[in-house]
Amino acid sequence: MLRYAAGRIVLTVPVLFGVSLMSFAIIHLIPGDIVSVLAGPTVALDSEAAQNIRRALHLDQPLPVQYGIWLMGALRGDFGNSLVMGLPVAPQIVSHLPVTLVLTAMSLLFAIAVGLPAGVAAAKTRGRWPDLFIRAVALLGLSTPPFFVGVAAVLLLSLYWPSFKILSAVDLRHDPLGGIRTLLLPAFVLSLASATTIMRYTRAAMLEVLTEPFMATARAKGAGRLRVLIRHGLRNALLPVVTAVGVTAAHLVAGAVVVEQVFGLPGIGQLMLNAIYHRDYTQVQATVLVVTTLVVLINIMVDLSYYALDPRIQQHG
Amino acid sequence: MSLLRVENLRTYFDTRSGVMKAVDGVDLDVREGKTLGVVGESGSGKSVTALSIMRLIERPGRILPGSHIYFEGKDLAAVSERELEAVRGNRISMVFQEPMTSLNPVHTVGNQIIEGIRLHRRTSARQARERAIELLELVGIPSPERRVDAFPHQMSGGMRQRVMIAMALACEPKLLIADEPTTALDVTIQAQILELLRQLRDRLAMAVILITHDLGVVAEMCDDVAVMYAGEVVERGSVDAIFRSPQHPYTEALLRSIPLLGMTQDEPLNVIPGVVPSALHWPGGCRFAARCSYAFQHCHRQPPALVATRSGFAACWLRGNATERSQRGAATDA
Ligand SMILES: Nc1ncnc2c1ncn2[C@@H]1O[C@H](COP(=O)(O)OP(=O)(O)OP(=O)(O)O)[C@@H](O)[C@H]1O
Ligand code: SF4
Ligand SMILES: [Mg+2]
Numbered sequence: 001m002l003r004y005a006a007g008r009i010v011l012t013v014p015v016l017f018g019v020s021l022m023s024f025a026i027i028h029l030i031p032g033d034i035v036s037v038l039a040g041p042t043v044a045l046d047s048e049a050a051q052n053i054r055r056a057l058h059l060d061q062p063l064p065v066q067y068g069i070w071l072m073g074a075l076r077g078d079f080g081n082s083l084v085m086g087l088p089v090a091p092q093i094v095s096h097l098p099v100t101l102v103l104t105a106m107s108l109l110f111a112i113a114v115g116l117p118a119g120v121a122a123a124k125t126r127g128r129w130p131d132l133f134i135r136a137v138a139l140l141g142l143s144t145p146p147f148f149v150g151v152a153a154v155l156l157l158s159l160y161w162p163s164f165k166i167l168s169a170v171d172l173r174h175d176p177l178g179g180i181r182t183l184l185l186p187a188f189v190l191s192l193a194s195a196t197t198i199m200r201y202t203r204a205a206m207l208e209v210l211t212e213p214f215m216a217t218a219r220a221k222g223a224g225r226l227r228v229l230i231r232h233g234l235r236n237a238l239l240p241v242v243t244a245v246g247v248t249a250a251h252l253v254a255g256a257v258v259v260e261q262v263f264g265l266p267g268i269g270q271l272m273l274n275a276i277y278h279r280d281y282t283q284v285q286a287t288v289l290v291v292t293t294l295v296v297l298i299n300i301m302v303d304l305s306y307y308a309l310d311p312r313i314q315q316h317g
Numbered sequence: 318m319s320l321l322r323v324e325n326l327r328t329y330f331d332t333r334s335g336v337m338k339a340v341d342g343v344d345l346d347v348r349e350g351k352t353l354g355v356v357g358e359s360g361s362g363k364s365v366t367a368l369s370i371m372r373l374i375e376r377p378g379r380i381l382p383g384s385h386i387y388f389e390g391k392d393l394a395a396v397s398e399r400e401l402e403a404v405r406g407n408r409i410s411m412v413f414q415e416p417m418t419s420l421n422p423v424h425t426v427g428n429q430i431i432e433g434i435r436l437h438r439r440t441s442a443r444q445a446r447e448r449a450i451e452l453l454e455l456v457g458i459p460s461p462e463r464r465v466d467a468f469p470h471q472m473s474g475g476m477r478q479r480v481m482i483a484m485a486l487a488c489e490p491k492l493l494i495a496d497e498p499t500t501a502l503d504v505t506i507q508a509q510i511l512e513l514l515r516q517l518r519d520r521l522a523m524a525v526i527l528i529t530h531d532l533g534v535v536a537e538m539c540d541d542v543a544v545m546y547a548g549e550v551v552e553r554g555s556v557d558a559i560f561r562s563p564q565h566p567y568t569e570a571l572l573r574s575i576p577l578l579g580m581t582q583d584e585p586l587n588v589i590p591g592v593v594p595s596a597l598h599w600p601g602g603c604r605f606a607a608r609c610s611y612a613f614q615h616c617h618r619q620p621p622a623l624v625a626t627r628s629g630f631a632a633c634w635l636r637g638n639a640t641e642r643s644q645r646g647a648a649t650d651a
Contacts, residue, residue, distance in 0.1 A: 213413055214421040219373050220413075221433045221484065222406035225398075231432075232421050311423060311468040 001307065008303050015296055020074065023289040024067050027281045035059065038083060038279075070285070079286035084278045089286045092271060097290065098172045100260070100267035102180065104252050104294075106187035111194035111248065116241065118195070119202025120234055123210060134199065141196040146255050150189045150262035157185070170265055186263040190255050194248040201244035205237035212236070238309055246302035250295045257291075320524045321347040321370070321388045321492055327381040328362075328369045337596045339365040339378075341548035344623060344630075345526075346541070347492065352518060352525040354535035354556065356571065357545030360593055363528045364414075366545070367494050370526075371409055372401050389491070407437040410485035414497040416477035420469040426453075426480045427465035433487040452483040457513060475506035479513065486517065493518070494526045511538065532575045536560060544568045547594055547604035554629015564631035566609045603634065611635060 035050050043049050054060045058069050073080060079089040122134040172179040209215065210233060218232040219225075257269030264270075268287055275283035307313050323345040330337040340362040347353045355363050368374050370386055372393060386393035389408060393401065413419040421429060430449040434440060440448070446465065453461035456479040469477055478498060485493055495514060499507035515538055518525050527539060535542050535556060542560075543553040544567060552565040563569040570589045591608035594600055600607065602617040609616065616634055623632045 213415050213418040216368075216373060217411075217413060217419045217481070217484075218421065218432075220371060220405055220411040221487075222402045222404070222436045223432065224402055232424075235423055236421070309423070311425075312470050 004307050004313075005304055008300055012296055012300055016293060019292040019296060020071055020289060021067070023285050023292065024070055026288060027285055028063070074286070074289060079289075080282040082275075082280055082283050084275075084280045084283075089283050092283070093268065093286060093290055096266055096268045096271045099170055099179075099183075099265050100253075100256050100269060100291075101294075102172060103183050103187055103190065103259070103265065103267060104249070104256050106180070106183055107191040107194060107252050107256075108245070108249060110188055110191035111198050111252075112245065114191070115195040115198030116202055116234075119199040119241075120206055120229060120237075122199065122203045123206030124229065126207060131203075135203075138196040138199050141192045144192070146189055146193065147258050147262055149192060150186070150259055153185060153189055154262065183265070186259050186265060189262075190252060190259045193255065194252055197248045197251075198241060198244050202234075202237060202241050205240040206233060209233050209237045239306065242302055242305050242309065246299050249298040249302070253291055253295050253298075318349045319346050320349045321345070321386070321526075323366075323370065324385040324387070326366065326369055326384045326386065326394075328365050328374055328378055328384075329381060331377040331379070332597075335597045338548055338599060339596050340369060341599065343545070343548070343550050345543055345550065345553070347524050347526060348541065349491075350522050350524055351540040352527055352538055354539035354542040355526060355528045355545060356530065356532060356535060356542065358589075358593055359530075360596070361545040362548040362596075363545055364496050367411065367496050367526065367528060370494065371405055371411060373405075373411075403437070406433050406485075406490075407488045408490055409492045409494065410488075410490040412478070412481050412485050412493065412495045412498045414500050416474050416481055416501060419481055420477055422469055425466050425468055426472070426477075427467075430465075430480070430484050430487055433484050437488045448487070449483075452486060453480070455486070455517070456480070456483045458483075474502050475510065478502060478506075478510055482510075482513065482517070486521065489521055490523060492524045492526065494528075496528045497530065498527075500530070514538075532571060544571065547599055548596060549604065549632065550623065550630075551605065551633070552629065552631040553623075554626075558628035562628050564626040564628050564636050565605075565633045566611050566635070567605050568631075570608075603632075 035053050038053055039050055051060075058066050061069070070080070077090050079093070081087060082089050082092070118134050118138070122131040125131045170179045170182050215228060215232055218228045223231070256267060257272060259265070260267040260269035261273060268291060272284065272287035272291070274280070275287060323343060326340055326343040326345075327338070328340040330339055343362070343366055345353065345355075345366070355366070357363055365374070365378070369380055369384075370388075370393070372380065372386075374380055380394060384394045388404070391400070391404075393404065396404075420426065424432075427446065427449050430452055431442070431445040434445045434448055435442075438445075450461045450465050453464055458464050458476060458479055464472075464476075469480070472480065482498075493514075498514065499510050502510060511534060514525065514527075517523070527534070529535060539556050541554065542556050543550050544559075544565065545551070546567050552559065552563065552568045559568060560572065563572055567589075574589065589608055594604060594607065600617070602615070602619055603609070603612070603621050606612045606616040613634070619634075621632045621634045623630045624636060626636045
């Protein structure tokens with residue numbers, strides 16, 4: 001197990017390297033000279049002021065050097081100062097990250113709690129009304145973007161259930177329970193598409209497993225239907241489902257950005273959007289790096305759970 | 318004393334192209350402690366019969382009302398699912414054809430055997446594990462204390478089939494149904510598994526239903542035999558009598574197709590000309606008529622019933638209804 005885990009983690013080093021390169025490159029992909037944006041259009045690009053800005057941001061250095069300086073800082077947890085506020089970026093990230101993490105984790109939990117049983121039920125009743133119903137709802141869930149559901153939920157709830165505090169402040173550190181309560185609705189909205197994905201993968205995997213001879217063996221032993229379905233069926237179908245969870249987790253992180261905006265949640269997504277809006281490039285770089293690293297970490301966990309779930313990998317790992 | 322009596326078993330599958338009458342009025346009798354061989358060409362309904370006895374038929378299949386499966390004083394065709402679960406794996410067990418896929422790949426073989434034990438016996442996890450090791454030893458698996466924690470993919474086909482047998486024997490069933498237990502295995506392993514089954518049967522005094530393509534195996538291992546053709550039993554009785562004097566032309570043809578000692582496995586066994594009719598629409602009269610060298614007009618018109626013969630029972634117009642035959646006057650000498 002440890003060897004396998006170590007192997008997976010070593011493999012992610014180049015991935016994280018690529019991620020950092022990409023996050024860094026973003027600043028240079030955006031059209032227009034940063035300095036003119038920062039100093040304002042009226043300042044000449046070769047003036048003293050412009051040169052000072054360049055030097056402060058190491059923009060006078062060749063690109064690889066700039067990247068090196070930035071990466072070394074990032075590794076130490078120093079993402080530089082916000083261009084807009086002049087304050088270090090790192091503490092901002094630390095204060096915004098928990099909301100995003102909790103929101104994503106809760107959504108994932110919802111998505112699994114709904115998608116998994118729904119997929120099993122759909123497979124078991126293939127072609128009959130429960131299956132048709134589940135698939136119809138899923139189609140709806142997949143084709144409705146979270147921002148629409150989010151806005152609709154906010155509007156409807158504030159109209160018909162005004163006492164339900166939708167947009168209350170979230171302070172996970174001092175009021176974790178209250179924070180989680182506030183996050184319930186956003187997490188639910190965010191989980192819809194993922195629940196659909198997980199349902200579909202579960203259904204497909206279960207349909208395949210249901211015809212496996214070992215399912216008949218289990219029934220022939222005298223195991224009850226539910227037991228066969230879960231212990232023998234789902235347990236085998238879980239492998240492709242875990243893949244779905246990995247894929248959908250990446251979408252969740254991306255979706256969190258939107259949902260945070262709709263519900264006014266102080267998460268990384270909000271921080272990132274603000275940074276983009278204000279052209280606060282150091283902040284953009286840092287948030288992009290954190291978010292993508294998060295996705296990479298989720299995928300490592302997915303990989304490790306393969307190992308835990310499938311004895312056939314263990315033999316080779 | 319008969320342990321299991323199947324009467325008029327009919328199992329149909331509702332498919333897109335119509336109703337598949339896979340098993341269409343099967344009668345069987347398994348005597349206590351004896352072995353019944355079930356033979357017949359591919360598609361004749363042997364597996365569906367076996368699954369039906371344990372009521373393991375899943376959608377779109379259904380066992381028709383009017384079917385009876387008498388076992389230990391109960392009609393399994395009529396009891397509740399819960400009662401059946403108490404019978405399956407406990408009083409009646411089953412070994413399937415495909416050892417490679419019949420074991421669950423994500424659980425250790427030990428845990429799969431233990432599950433079989435603990436579904437029916439109140440024992441501690443520890444005791445069940447010890448019993449599992451005992452069972453593995455019983456079926457001839459070397460170093461069972463170690464193998465109990467192995468996963469199926471770490472075992473050969475023959476070993477897996479031994480595990481399947483161990484699992485089936487977990488609660489010492491009265492009846493073991495083995496559906497072509499050796500077809501998927503190498504020839505040398507086949508002989509070993511059959512020998513194992515024979516030993517265990519004698520030791521545990523179980524009755525066995527052995528489904529096979531191989532009449533040689535029937536001759537060697539079985540007390541009784543039932544010959545299936547096109548979803549029906551066309552002949553049944555004791556192996557001795559039927560092998561000495563088959564009463565149904567299909568049985569006769571099958572016996573003629575047994576490879577003689579020294580013939581290779583590759584030579585075709587199926588020397589009966591023609592093909593099995595489709596389960597979607599069986600022919601109206603005798604289902605074997607199109608391939609029967611004795612067939613006469615009446616055979617195509619009316620299905621013959623299973624009647625007593627000097628070797629047991631057979632369903633053929635040549636036996637039984639003699640007046641009918643002479644009236645038609647088209648019979649060939651049998
Ligand atoms: N799940 C199913 N759905 C539809 N038809 C089925 C199903 N299972 C079996 N059948 C049909 O029932 C008929 C009998 O099949 P069965 O498996 O009992 O044959 P068999 O005698 O065991 O043959 P083999 O020697 O090849 O194992 C076949 O025509 C088959 O197509
Ligand atoms: S009933 Fe007729 S066709 Fe059928 S087996 Fe007998 S002789 Fe042949
Ligand atoms: Mg079969």
